[in-house]
Amino acid sequence: MSPNLAQAGCTGENEAVRIDVYLRDGALATLAADVRAGLSGTPKVLPPKYFYDSRGSELFEQITELPEYYPTRAEQSILDRVGGEIVEQVKAEELVELGPGSARKTNALLDPMVESGIGRRYVPFDVSESAVAEVAARLAGTYGGLEIHGIVGDFERDLDRIPRNGERRLVAFLGGTIGNLEPLQRQGMLRHLRAGLGPEDRLLVGTDLVKDTARLEAAYNDDAGVTAEFNRNVLRVINSHLDGDLDPDRFEHVAIYDEKEQRIEMRLCARDAHTACIEALDLDVEFAAGEHIRTEISCKFTPDGLRHEYAAAGLELLDIYMDADRQFALSLTGPDWLG
Ligand code: SAH
Numbered sequence: 001m002s003p004n005l006a007q008a009g010c011t012g013e014n015e016a017v018r019i020d021v022y023l024r025d026g027a028l029a030t031l032a033a034d035v036r037a038g039l040s041g042t043p044k045v046l047p048p049k050y051f052y053d054s055r056g057s058e059l060f061e062q063i064t065e066l067p068e069y070y071p072t073r074a075e076q077s078i079l080d081r082v083g084g085e086i087v088e089q090v091k092a093e094e095l096v097e098l099g100p101g102s103a104r105k106t107n108a109l110l111d112p113m114v115e116s117g118i119g120r121r122y123v124p125f126d127v128s129e130s131a132v133a134e135v136a137a138r139l140a141g142t143y144g145g146l147e148i149h150g151i152v153g154d155f156e157r158d159l160d161r162i163p164r165n166g167e168r169r170l171v172a173f174l175g176g177t178i179g180n181l182e183p184l185q186r187q188g189m190l191r192h193l194r195a196g197l198g199p200e201d202r203l204l205v206g207t208d209l210v211k212d213t214a215r216l217e218a219a220y221n222d223d224a225g226v227t228a229e230f231n232r233n234v235l236r237v238i239n240s241h242l243d244g245d246l247d248p249d250r251f252e253h254v255a256i257y258d259e260k261e262q263r264i265e266m267r268l269c270a271r272d273a274h275t276a277c278i279e280a281l282d283l284d285v286e287f288a289a290g291e292h293i294r295t296e297i298s299c300k301f302t303p304d305g306l307r308h309e310y311a312a313a314g315l316e317l318l319d320i321y322m323d324a325d326r327q328f329a330l331s332l333t334g335p336d337w338l339g
């Protein structure tokens, strides 16, 4: 796939914004293959990355402000406390952020990077084109002199597209998004990230922590129904890109915590038996009453479990920071030369 390169212009003397797009046609082919495979098997599954068209990204933003959804506030409180310390320790010239969304928390890292005079470049890397474009435009306005190189890509496939500039790099993967990957995918991604780290580069990972079921389930079953709309949005994405007639109203939003697997499972449960048609795939999908599509997993972690996962990927856990209520963890890791 050849990149669809969009130079988004310069807005000031030292201000450069560039956005490289590696999705579009390729993404449609991937969506088609994933939907065909995911809705033809049992149980039915869809990858969570398809939530995030511009409407899905906006719904996620609303989720972050819900009273029940604690992870964003918890991670923000950690970043506010230790962001400066981390930046000082790493002396990062470049910040690569995976899945930044609207990057509302990123200033806790960018402010000290820019204030120290060491930070030179910010690389927001997201599957959502609207998210990357908005973040690049907003942050170019905030940080004159910071080079912004947005990448629209899939972090499970396109990590090697991030150009190496020989500068000390901090890779941030915030929000707990790593928990939306299956354990094998997660380990594969950590290894890939590890392989791309220079000796002085660091990887900063945000993860939600194991806690009581009631609090976890409340975070994914908000009273205002925003998470339910976010969940159903994946059906709208399929309908609009693949000419489908999946009816969001015929599916109930379900989010339950699996204590054994230590993860939230988000599902869309058919309210009645019916058949949906996905024209572009020439596919009829039959749903029994009560049958579900698993749309997302959101894994929860323990500090010990994290240490083991990082070690298995060749990463040393250098520091682990938690919020006052120990709900969320931020792990600073680096290449483990002995492992
Ligand atoms: N980091 C932000 C946003 C989290 S939402 C926060 O903490 O609030 C998850 C983000 O990851 C979304 O912006 C989504 O578009 C992006 N994302 C999900 N799967 C992705 C993938 N496979 N490749 C790149 N970005 C992805």
Ligand code: AVI
Binding pocket: 063, 071, 175, 176, 177, 178, 179, 180, 219, 220, 227, 230, 296, 297, 298
């Ligand atoms: C992006 N990710 C970490 C969120 C989560 O909590 O797993 C996505 C989300 N799904 C429902 N609410 C939020």
